[in-house]
Amino acid sequence: MSRTSLEDTCFELIKAHVLDPEHSPIPEEQKELLDRVITAAKILDKHPVQKQAAAILRAKYPHIGPTRAYYDLSLAVRLFNSVHTFDYDFWHSWLINDIIKNIEDCRNSKSRSSDKTIAMEHANLLKAIGAKPIDLPDPLRNEKHQFNIIIQAKGSEMKLNLRNLKNIPETALQEINKAIYGGSEITDVEAEEIMKT
Numbered sequence: 001m002s003r004t005s006l007e008d009t010c011f012e013l014i015k016a017h018v019l020d021p022e023h024s025p026i027p028e029e030q031k032e033l034l035d036r037v038i039t040a041a042k043i044l045d046k047h048p049v050q051k052q053a054a055a056i057l058r059a060k061y062p063h064i065g066p067t068r069a070y071y072d073l074s075l076a077v078r079l080f081n082s083v084h085t086f087d088y089d090f091w092h093s094w095l096i097n098d099i100i101k102n103i104e105d106c107r108n109s110k111s112r113s114s115d116k117t118i119a120m121e122h123a124n125l126l127k128a129i130g131a132k133p134i135d136l137p138d139p140l141r142n143e144k145h146q147f148n149i150i151i152q153a154k155g156s157e158m159k160l161n162l163r164n165l166k167n168i169p170e171t172a173l174q175e176i177n178k179a180i181y182g183g184s185e186i187t188d189v190e191a192e193e194i195m196k197t
Contacts (some may be wrong), residue, residue: 033072036061040069040076092128100124151176 015024018038024031030137043053054069065070103121106114138144147162158176160168 036064036072037076037079040072041080044073044076096125096128099128 016023016025020034021031026034034157036057040053040057043056043060047053050070050073053073054066057069057072058064058066061069092114099121103125106118106121149160149162149165151158151160160176
């Protein structure tokens with residue numbers, strides 16, 4: 001009989017083990033591994049550098065070797081990836097700011113070799129930002145299109161233009177209401193019963 005790996009274990013079983021370790025539905029051979037992986041995930045929250053996290057994990061579990069510690073850390077990243085995913089937006093803004101700072105430092109140094117560095121940094125900045133789009137989005141695009149609401153009632157369709165909706169007289173809106181809801185208005189008593197339910 002093949003043993004199920006921890007990564008193939010159902011999320012609900014892992015959740016049940018975390019919430020109530022005494023009555024865990026996880027097989028015995030996976031309980032210690034899951035406890036180590038949860039500990040590894042908590043360590044990674046405070047110490048994201050793998051080398052430091054592995055040392056802390058080995059101090060907590062002295063019977064595991066360095067290979068096992070790094071494996072547990074990688075398993076923690078895979079199992080709890082919502083916490084340990086790469087923050088691309090932070091990295092991108094840091095990269096752009098660093099390139100701009102390098103350009104400013106080179107301009108302030110006023111040496112001949114800094115011109116070449118500035119040119120390289122401008123090329124890096126263009127790669128990081130990307131090229132200017134050919135066509136910018138049109139801010140008046142919605143005004144160029146006609147948007148309609150289609151009302152289907154009693155086998156017939158009615159088109160209402162959104163721009164003209166505010167200009168429709170109240171009597172016409174009442175007729176639309178009658179067509180949609182059967183034409184009968186509710187009384188105050190019925191309205192109160194609806195609000196109570």
